[in-house]
Amino acid sequence: MSSLFLRTLREDPADAEVTSHRLLVRAGYIRRAAPGIYSWLPLGLKVLAKVEQIVREEMDAIGGQEVHFPALLPKEPYEATGRWVEYGPNIFRLQDRKGADYLLAPTHEELFTLLVKDLYSSYKDLPLALYQIQTKYRDEARPRAGLIRGREFIMKDAYSFDVDDAGLERSYDLQRQAYQRIFDRLGLEYVIVRAMSGAMGGSRSEEFLHPTAIGEDTFVRSPGGYAANVEAVTTPVPEPLPFDGLPPAxxxxxxxxxxxxxxxxxxxxxxxxxxxxxxxxxxxxxxxxxxxxxxxxxxxxxxxxxxxxxxxxxxxxxxxxxxxxxxxxxxxxxxxxxxxxxxxxxxxxxxxxxxxxxxxxxxxxxxxxxxxxxxxxxxxxxxxxxxxxxxxxxxxxxxxxxxxxxxxxxIEAAEVRAGDPAPDGSGPLELARGIEIGHIFALGRKYAEALDLKVLDQNGKAVVVTMGSYGIGITRALAALAEANNDENGLVWPMQVAPAHVHVLATGKGQEIFATAERLARELEAVGVEVLYDDRQKVSAGVKFADSELLGVPLSLVVGRGLADGVVEIRQRATGEREEVAPDLAVARLRELVDEALAG
Amino acid sequence: MSSLFLRTLREDPADAEVTSHRLLVRAGYIRRAAPGIYSWLPLGLKVLAKVEQIVREEMDAIGGQEVHFPALLPKEPYEATGRWVEYGPNIFRLQDRKGADYLLAPTHEELFTLLVKDLYSSYKDLPLALYQIQTKYRDEARPRAGLIRGREFIMKDAYSFDVDDAGLERSYDLQRQAYQRIFDRLGLEYVIVRAMSGAMGGSRSEEFLHPTAIGEDTFVRSPGGYAANVEAVTTPVPEPLPFDGLPPAxxxxxxxxxxxxxxxxxxxxxxxxxxxxxxxxxxxxxxxxxxxxxxxxxxxxxxxxxxxxxxxxxxxxxxxxxxxxxxxxxxxxxxxxxxxxxxxxxxxxxxxxxxxxxxxxxxxxxxxxxxxxxxxxxxxxxxxxxxxxxxxxxxxxxxxxxxxxxxxxxIEAAEVRAGDPAPDGSGPLELARGIEIGHIFALGRKYAEALDLKVLDQNGKAVVVTMGSYGIGITRALAALAEANNDENGLVWPMQVAPAHVHVLATGKGQEIFATAERLARELEAVGVEVLYDDRQKVSAGVKFADSELLGVPLSLVVGRGLADGVVEIRQRATGEREEVAPDLAVARLRELVDEALAG
The missing domain is CATH 3.90.960.10 (YbaK/aminoacyl-tRNA synthetase-associated domain)
Structure with missing residues (x-):
């Protein structure tokens, strides 16, 4: 840490509205570059890479193949599907030096459709699932809450291609299950709710919402298991009443x-x-x-x-x-x-x-x-x-x-109220708020029709491909993790995404303290434990403890005054539990704690 | 390969001017999305990730710390350094919905400078080296040669921060050495030439050029070791002559x-x-x-x-x-x-x-x-x-x-010709062409001054920080690798960056051939060898061989008719060498060949 590019802040940033934003900036994970646009510092980038890796592994596990598309794209494909117009002021548009129109892509349905059209031509090539982890752009009217509603952000977007509706159903369900595993592995609570498909078109559509009071999305749940984004709630339509006997107006x-x-x-x-x-x-x-x-x-x-x-x-x-x-x-x-x-x-x-x-x-x-x-x-x-x-x-x-x-x-324009009946008769609705961390859409044939993506079916007949589109806000999920895992002293990362497994703190002045701390840090790394080592010489123990709690590494190993008595201290960030162990037992004990945490 | 998102092309793409572009498209590594803007397919992305990883490791080895900046940036910092104007039509500019000016960053000197200013304040914090691997934009007048001159491309850009000139000199040399190691590891021939610093400002500046006839840059070399980009060649100035005795005009x-x-x-x-x-x-x-x-x-x-x-x-x-x-x-x-x-x-x-x-x-x-x-x-x-x-x-x-x-x-405006004297007296110049794959600049204080980046020195005096800027065109280096490693049948990747180590081909019809090929593929993966397995059932051996040569995986293992006689064949893509081995010895032999190649 003596050379790590990091400065923790004691003060909250003036523009921070929510806890995750406040703590991610204070702990030196991100810095604001412009409204809704952030730079990633070394520790932030480590967490980001871990979130990405979990998403990547689960996409690969369902046969997803990773590709990478440009962010800067010509207007034409988006014009063909109508989205160039539909997005209105919500996308960034620009012209190149020749005056040709471009956009910074908010999602990539068009390009994926065209690429599959370019490469594939037969039902035998399907099903196909492609994905990318890529930088996306939206010109939000009100960027807010740090990474939660940004204008440049990282998304995993995946697309499925099937020859028929049953195939799309299977592809959709595979993605849905992968999403459940991803959020389970991230340790991020979620509710799957019915959603509107909005500008995306399509039929079946669900959102993965992380429930939190600072969420921008309101959703409803019923005791019988109905759950929907409030925009998607349909009002049960009462039976018409007879006109007979009604007084005149x-x-x-x-x-x-x-x-x-x-x-x-x-x-x-x-x-x-x-x-x-x-x-x-x-x-x-x-x-x-x-x-x-x-x-x-x-x-x-x-x-x-x-x-x-x-x-x-x-x-x-x-x-x-x-x-x-x-x-x-x-x-x-x-x-x-x-x-x-x-x-x-x-x-x-x-x-x-x-x-x-x-x-x-x-x-x-x-x-x-x-x-x-x-x-x-x-x-x-x-x-x-x-x-x-x-x-x-x-x-x-x-x-x-x-x-x-x-x-x-x-029109569904009236407010939904707690106690309203669920549209499927499963009981009264309760309302809650959440952050949208994932969204899956059965797009159907809208994009394939607009861009003429067809394959030959078993009978040699050209059929329009049916598609799904599946997104996870990577940077937003990271913010949701920070929002869900903190206390008054700082962040409390789950082991799976923490910037390091163990924070080794040398607290005290003796040569031996630093030598032992450094030795243990090396030994931990040698057994595959990721270490952040606070080797700063002229920083007080109090500041080191405060920084450590702010940074939120799940375990810390304190090498300090106790060393004279033959002990070092292991602290658990989440529970505050402390245990003293002999220095020579510390590495094995920490490896064990890391493994337990990673095993979930 | 029966499910890999890949279609090789027998025909050259119409717009391909150079071999690397032609082969990368034909072999299904990239596809054009717009002029100078490319999409990456699964195999291309694997090569890209390997090039990135080598760069990352060597940056880390010299103490570089990875960060990540946005691509979409507000005008103001670039206005402060004059680059908003200087770049003229060469950058993409846009406005957000509120009419604020933004650009898609071509390089990030300004943002790095501001971030260091935000975090650091003392000479004790320096030296500092930061880097990112990130998507960059330039609105090239004539995008050409596929990835070689693109409009959206990936760069590693690094920046050094020092308190004095001697420090900058050290930081510059460290980066220079890291660049040498990177290109050595990539197996990419290079010449280090003196360069102009152009719009970047600064003093010392060198380019790493990969010599190739299709290069856009002309450079010179002398027998005595002088090397320079042709733009940077200075003309030795002759001694003035006496006017005495000269006839009148x-x-x-x-x-x-x-x-x-x-x-x-x-x-x-x-x-x-x-x-x-x-x-x-x-x-x-x-x-x-x-x-x-x-x-x-x-x-x-x-x-x-x-x-x-x-x-x-x-x-x-x-x-x-x-x-x-x-x-x-x-x-x-x-x-x-x-x-x-x-x-x-x-x-x-x-x-x-x-x-x-x-x-x-x-x-x-x-x-x-x-x-x-x-x-x-x-x-x-x-x-x-x-x-x-x-x-x-x-x-x-x-x-x-x-x-x-x-x-x-x-003004240095006259053409440089073969045989012209080197400016340092080291002999006659020869001319050659190359692709710029890296560029290192001792920027000095231009950006720190424009953006007021100062630290307190040992005497408590505020001094302007001196900076260096160091770039590697990741996507361009990949294209240079493809340009340098191919033959008439396709690509010939070096082991270090190949999309796989071994291409396993099942050629023939027997059940046993496919079963053996699949078993060997699994065994190879089990010992850490990366495998691409051509398991396609209805594809002829001829097509499989042609695809394999086009894709350019360094080693292939052919499981075919020889299996009946108890042999499989190992082929080396680069040399064409073939050897027959018993199936049970194939895995060990391939692991050995992979290790030899990786050891260089």
Whole structure:
């Protein structure tokens, strides 16, 4: 350590929001180079290499073959699949000196597809699984939490190629099992949740989430085993109710009631019903929003949902991808006098409102007439609502879905709440937060079709290949490990990924202390134990202990004052356990402890 | 090989100009993704990893510490050192979603300097050597020759930090020795030549060139051991000659003599001298060129050199860096009627021509008056020349440098020719071509000064750190290895970097052949020999042999028809040597051959 390129910091970095970021910087594993862009120092690089190696071994174990693609790629393949446009501002784009368009690749579906097309042509070549461990780029709007949401990061991305759906299913399951082994070996807790496939296309899709309060992703679980990313939760659709006997809709005065709270209050005060009080759940709230489509066009829409639920923007965003959701602006509302703020009702929305112009083929033209109207799935035919009457100070009561209004479709935009029923009937949902550390997708034929990847099947017929795409955020998994393994004094690495197995500390001044420490360090290395040796001469024992706890090597061997009494001390970072042993027994004992830890 | 992601090609790729490119593509090691940008297939990645590992080991052996920097970097540090501008169109630039300027780093001097500044503050921390193996980017005007001049490539870049010049000297020498060991271990022939430091700044600079006819760099060697990149060759400056007794300059008619050939002819025909004929060496040619400075300004200049030498644009380019040389255009010459094409003489150039305007401080203003005039170092005072008289059909004879004209300075722009004297007096130069595989620079304090990297010295005084920068083109070295090791049938890898040690080929149809081949492959792996096993069932022996020679694994073990007679065959790819051995002796014999080859 006297020559190791390392400086530990006593102070937290100013920009660190989460523990892993704080400790990885303080312990000298990483340094920030730009927002969301980090440099790796020697100890950090050692941990990174170990995480990569575990991933590599498990990919190889399922027959994955490692390749390596460029990060700088031409636009054309991404244009062919539509992703050049779909990614919008989320990718880094640039031009070369000749003005040709390039991007820094966020993932490599296109290139893998084209390479397989280049090399393979028969069903006999499949199944095939390829992977790479490579630097990826995303121009995140809000890079945060250190390595957890970066703009340059390392990913393992793997791709499977199969001739039919059953093959894809097998490939997907193999990857899924490999992911379980990887995270098990890393000692990283995870939950497998259903996910949306988003810009990737495809059908089956699951995320591996590491549960932690600082996670960016919210997920749900039920007692019966359902688990999903909150974006992927589908609302159980109630049965439609009969219209028979429902009272007619009626417009009533509800002065000064532009919000759900004031509306419920006005309804109960001015128009009480007999059996029970009105609640927010009786109201239908219509929220106006804007979508920015990938081609840059802006569309104003309305989302209708029960008044006791908020719009969850992340769920809405996932539902409308590749469009981006924004709040509607004054500009958006200009020229739409039918939208009376606080009193917007279905009558002016979607199919209930002004008819859209039709084109020569008789199809409605987007952007003319009433704006698009999408309903929460709970608003089934036969449900009755208090909702806006499109007139200041007035609401309509007993407006019945399917009888008095319809919509352009449904949308999963309402917040999911603890206690909501799981869509598969497996019980009430609980909510938790996690970091996405892995994501597996059964892509299907989207990319192969766009890029014309076909092979001849057993009958000599050209068939489109079906693909899967499987990613692990290597740098993010490392951050999750740091997030999960620390205490108030610093990091506490699991043995599998620690920058060294044993931290040898020479604490004290005697020549003999340093000589013994050095001898033991060498002996440990000779038996295959990875050692970090603190040989600094003019550094106090206190500073050495503090640094050691900050760095988080799982075992330490303290050679200090006890040496005079014929003992050295072994400390376990995780438990704080200490044991004194004779110097000559220390190496064997440490080798044993390392082996135990590596065996898990 | 029945499942290896590999397809060998019988045809050369259309864009392959050189052998290494042709064979690496045909043998399925790499594939082109875009101009100068390549994807690595499984076998290519194995070779790459071995080259990287040798470099890593030798860097570690001299105390180098591995780190890893981002490729995507903000403009600011590069602006501070001037390189953001100096690199001109040779780097990839981009903006993030907020409009901030970034580049894809071509080298990392700035970031290393800033990181050391961040961590270190005392002379006690030095010397320090850091390195990384990382992806680099250069927007080459003409990417060519496959991996040899790419736009995305892998480099090992190392940086040394010392408190004084003697320390830098030691660090430089350590790196130089490590480079020698690296190229020795790779089995890659090299010549160490003096080099220009170019955009890097700094003083001492040497290149490691791999001699090959397809090299882009021309270098010179003398019998006495001088070696230099042709750009770095300095012309021995002759002693000035006395003016005494030289005849006066005289303008003579030389009709229709706008070129050196026609001029020599006209001079000998119309104005012969007694003792010997005029030759091109008696003429002084003035070549008008344009420089584009990093700030975008364009400057027209004239270079004067003996008429028997051409301007070497690469030498001129190196001499004027960071400016870029271009041919002068009609536009450049407009408004300069004094430049009479074919008859330009010193009288209208530089200090001899129209005076430059002066600014308020009395300093001449660039771009006003006569253009800048730079002379070849051979044009010393007292040398007499036939040169343009700035009038159509006229030349001036006996125009004496230093007496009749001067210049703004000298420039190394003339071609170097075989037989020219070495600048250190070590004999006549011979010329050869090579690929730059390594480059070491004693940078000095340029970067530390620009970025304010100081440490406290032994007296507590802040001193600027002195640095070195040391690069190896990993992907380029791999291409050079392929270029140096092949024959008409394919690649011939040295054992140290081969994708496998032994290629086991099962040739024939019997069950026993495949069973034996597989058993021997396993036994080889069990004793640490890396095996590529051709287990393909329906592929002929001929195709297997052809593929094996193309792939270039150093040893092969053929299990075929001979098995019935109790023998298998060992072939050496490089020599073509074959030997038959009993199957049970094959493993030991191959292990022995592998060990011999690895021992070098």
């Amino acid at each position: 009626e417009v009533l005065d509800t002065p000064d009631s532009p919000t759900i709270d004031t509306l419920v209050d006005a309804a109960n005060r001015l128009h009480p019903r007999e059996d029970r009080a009105w609640t927010a759940a009786d109201t239908l709230k219509n929220v106006v929003l804007a979508l920015v489509h990938p081609d840059g066009t802006r569309e104003v829409i309305a989302v209708g949902l029960p008044g006791d639920r908020e719009v969850d923007l992340k769920r809405l965003q996932a539902a409308v991808e590749p469009a981006e959701v924004e709040a509607a602006t004054e500009e958006d509302l200009k020229g739409r006098p039918e939208l009376v703020k606080g009193y917007i009702g279905p009558a002016v929305l979607g199919p209930n409102g002004a008819p859209r112009e039709t084109d020569d083929d008789g199809r409605p033209v987007e952007g003319t007439g009433a704006i698009r109207y999408l309903l929460d799935p709970r608003v089934v035919p036969g449900t009755a609502w208090i909702t806006g009457a499109d007139e200041h100070g007035k609401h309509v009561f007993n407006l019945v879905a399917g009888r008095d209004f319809t919509a352009d479709g449904t | 005289e303008v003579l008619d030389t009709p229709d003599s706008p070129t050196i050939d026609t001029l020599v002819d006209a001079a000998n025909r119309l104005h012969p001298r007694e003792d010997r004929a005029w030759t091109a060496a008696d003429t002084l040619k003035n070549v008008v060129l344009a420089l584009v400075h990093p700030d975008g300004t364009r400057e027209v200049i004239a270079v004067g050199l003996p008429g028997d030498r051409e301007v070497d644009l690469k030498r001129l380019q190196a001499a004027v860096e960071p400016a870029e040389v271009e041919a002068a255009t009609e536009e450049d010459l407009k408004g300069r009627p004094e430049l009479v094409k074919g008859y330009i003489g010193p009288a209208v150039l530089g200090p001899n021509g129209a005076p430059r305007e002066t600014d308020d401080d009395g300093r001449p203003v660039e771009g006003t008056g006569a253009i800048r005039y730079l002379l070849d170092p051979r044009v010393v005072p007292g040398t007499a020349w036939i040169t343009g008289a700035d009038e159509h059909g006229k030349h001036v004879f006996n125009l004496v440098a230093g007496r009749d004209f001067t210049a703004d300075g000298t």
